Amino acid sequence: MNSPEPREPVFQxxxxxxxxxxxxxxxxCDVQRQSxxxxxNGLYEILTGHAGRTVAEIQAAYEHEYDEEIEEYFDFxxxxxxxxxxxxxERFPPLDLTWQAPERITNAILDVDAxxxxxxxxxxxxxxxxxxxxxxxxxxxxxxxxELRAILExxxxxRLRSIDLLVGFHPELTLEALAALxxxxxxxxxxxxxxxxxxxxxxxxRAGVTFEYRTEVIGSPGCCGRVHPGYFVxxxxxxxxxxxxxxxxxxxxxxxxxGEIKNCPSMARSFGNARETSLHAALAHRDFxxxxxxxxxxIEVCKDCEFRYICTDCRAYLQDGRDLYSKPSKCxxxxxxxxxxxxxxxxxxAGQTKGExx
Amino acid sequence: MEDGRRDDDLFARLSPEGKExxxxxxxxxTRRPTRAAVLRMAxxxxxxxxxxxxxxFRKPISKCCGPDDEQP
Numbered sequence: 001m002n003s004p005e006p007r008e009p010v011f012q013x014x015x016x017x018x019x020x021x022x023x024x025x026x027x028x029c030d031v032q033r034q035s036x037x038x039x040x041n042g043l044y045e046i047l048t049g050h051a052g053r054t055v056a057e058i059q060a061a062y063e064h065e066y067d068e069e070i071e072e073y074f075d076f077x078x079x080x081x082x083x084x085x086x087x088x089x090e091r092f093p094p095l096d097l098t099w100q101a102p103e104r105i106t107n108a109i110l111d112v113d114a115x116x117x118x119x120x121x122x123x124x125x126x127x128x129x130x131x132x133x134x135x136x137x138x139x140x141x142x143x144x145x146x147e148l149r150a151i152l153e154x155x156x157x158x159r160l161r162s163i164d165l166l167v168g169f170h171p172e173l174t175l176e177a178l179a180a181l182x183x184x185x186x187x188x189x190x191x192x193x194x195x196x197x198x199x200x201x202x203x204x205x206r207a208g209v210t211f212e213y214r215t216e217v218i219g220s221p222g223c224c225g226r227v228h229p230g231y232f233v234x235x236x237x238x239x240x241x242x243x244x245x246x247x248x249x250x251x252x253x254x255x256x257x258x259g260e261i262k263n264c265p266s267m268a269r270s271f272g273n274a275r276e277t278s279l280h281a282a283l284a285h286r287d288f289x290x291x292x293x294x295x296x297x298x299i300e301v302c303k304d305c306e307f308r309y310i311c312t313d314c315r316a317y318l319q320d321g322r323d324l325y326s327k328p329s330k331c332x333x334x335x336x337x338x339x340x341x342x343x344x345x346x347x348x349x350a351g352q353t354k355g356e357x358x
Numbered sequence: 359m360e361d362g363r364r365d366d367d368l369f370a371r372l373s374p375e376g377k378e379x380x381x382x383x384x385x386x387x388t389r390r391p392t393r394a395a396v397l398r399m400a401x402x403x404x405x406x407x408x409x410x411x412x413x414x415f416r417k418p419i420s421k422c423c424g425p426d427d428e429q430p
Binding site: 225233238 | 411
């Protein structure tokens with residue numbers, strides 16, 4: 001049998017390096033190395049519209065007007081280890097971005113303030129019944145160590161995998177005390193102390209728990225919904241989820257400081273109070289999951305943003321409160337100019353009164 | 359494997375269904391693996407061992423904190 005005529009090699013992106021086009025520029029999301037790199041839209045076009053073609057074919061397609069730039073593009077891709085030359089691109093199919101999760105609820109927020117009267121055992125037991133794997137407890141006040149222990153005690157025997165704590169400063173919450181708490185409660189994965197007298201970010205513990213003291217005051221759910229690169233997440237789970245689901249609200253349930261069960265504590269609609277209504281019953285309400293499918297491709301402005309599959313959305317604070325598909329009001333990025341507005345230029349947040357965030 | 363026979367040849371002999379069913383690592387071998395390809399393969403070992411759908415949850419649950427440069 002004669003072997004087929006050898007073909008010129010073609011450039012193949014690693015399957016984990018996925019280009020995403022924005023209005024003005026594009027990014028390559030490296031979901032394996034959890035990073036992203038900006039690329040011009042011209043290179044996005046080459047990678048997607050001319051995939052499987054040799055360099056000569058691509059240069060010819062552009063009538064040799066950009067030969068040098070095209071070679072530079074491929075040098076750039078090789079230098080950043082985004083791909084390789086190969087003769088058989090058909091052997092490298094794209095990743096399947098179908099998103100599935102066995103949990104009915106994957107994550108939850110439990111808000112606590114000085115006036116909260118939560119039945120923690122009931123709420124956390126019900127979360128366990130929903131197979132929730134990640135919980136964030138947000139204390140807007142400064143709880144004592146004893147109060148924090150009482151909140152966390154019912155999580156000792158559940159299937160939660162991680163607990164993030166956001167708590168106000170209390171003199172008992174020293175770094176040593178929190179580190180000891182994280183040893184007692186191995187599900188704790190991060191602790192942020194807000195309203196702290198000074199900023200402190202020690203290295204993570206040996207178990208990988210991160211601790212951070214911040215001076216900013218986080219006094220209510222109104223502080224939530226911030227959008228900035230520090231909250232971008234480049235991993236396969238989030239990237240795949242973002243294709244069809246809302247990256248904040250999908251499979252999320254929340255109990256606000258008054259016990260109201262909501263999609264998010266910042267939202268007005270309650271599906272019942274956790275004292276009288278079970279989380280299962282709230283979840284069964286026909287409207288509870290209505291927001292889960294609003295992915296970024298359906299949101300004005302976000303649908304043209306290159307960050308749309310690595311950014312976690314917000315549906316609570318919107319630029320146009322009457323339009324459920326409008327851009328998050330706390331996002332100051334403009335994909336049409338590819339610029340972040342400075343703090344001074346940042347517009348007032350719709351739906352949030354001045355001073356509410358502390 | 360027969361001496362001298364390259365993996366490519368064996369792969370080419372598979373039916374279309376067989377190519378799809380072949381183990382992922384086998385399908386993703388290339389004749390001229392670069393350093394980057396080998397590194398990528400090594401880095402993906404934990405994923406291939408544990409699966410992409412893992413127990414951990416890797417995105418922010420809420421977003422209350424400002425960027426670090428906003429800290430006074």
